[in-house]
């Protein structure tokens with residue numbers, strides 16, 4: 001169960017968690033017409049700080065535009081509302097879920113008359129694949145489901161309906177006893193996890209599918225590639241053949257919910273424990289998330305706390 005907090009921001013107002021409800025004929029429920037974000041706020045020495053907040057909200061605005069969902073709230077408004085939400089809920093660290101979706105009004109596919117609702121919820125949520133997975137690595141399975149094709153949908157958008165693809169892959173791998181699914185694209189190249197980007201280490205170089213592949217252009221990915229380059233590693237963005245997953249020295253995944261997770265086994269091929277390069281990058285990434293890496297301080301959007309009133 002989601003751990004409740006007190007308030008949810010809904011269309012410009014703060015609503016009690018249990019009252020943040022919608023009509024069953026909301027368009028998004030029927031057709032998946034929504035776009036969302038997954039963001040994390042970390043407790044740092046300076047206070048709660050949201051990781052790459054503006055980039056996440058800008059991706060939300062772009063996803064909305066790609067699916068013709070006009071937003072009545074600007075990135076700045078949603079950012080301030082989120083800061084206030086974190087303060088009101090008294091959260092020090094949390095997962096943040098902004099969602100914009102077509103609401104109740106018209107039905108049918110061309111429902112321009114239905115309002116586009118915007119909500120932001122925030123609640124405490126630990127590492128998606130577990131803390132142990134981050135230490136020990138996970139077991140993954142290549143999915144029989146292919147990643148959505150750009151010929152039919154928009155892989156670069158984070159749209160609600162698109163996640164049926166991820167859910168099919170995740171359900172298949174979980175039912176088969178694995179921790180996560182790896183999806184190939186239409187052509188059979190390695191694409192990403194069900195909710196994470198993927199990286200291989202081959203001959204000491206970090207290899208990852210290019211952002212022109214059918215991947216979500218992850219914000220963790222962007223951060224990890226910068227960290228890897230800053231640490232002096234060579235990063236190559238190129239197509240990856242399925243068999244390279246089994247031949248790689250190291251494999252890891254990244255996403256806001258999961259953070260950086262080593263992969264120790266794929267399709268029952270043992271890759272060994274988390275490798276050295278994975279460990280080094282993971283440690284620096286964790287430092288960046290938690291405000292311990294001065295060189296990446298600008299990635300953190302500090303949530304100002306009310307100043308103490310004296311007297």
Ligand SMILES: Cc1ncc(COP(=O)(O)O)c(C=O)c1O
Pocket residue numbers: 038166192193194195196197215216217218219220221254255256257
């Ligand atoms: C399909 C998919 N790929 C990749 C990612 C990683 O993106 P990010 O690092 O921006 O969270 C996510 C998570 O949002 C995702 O859902």
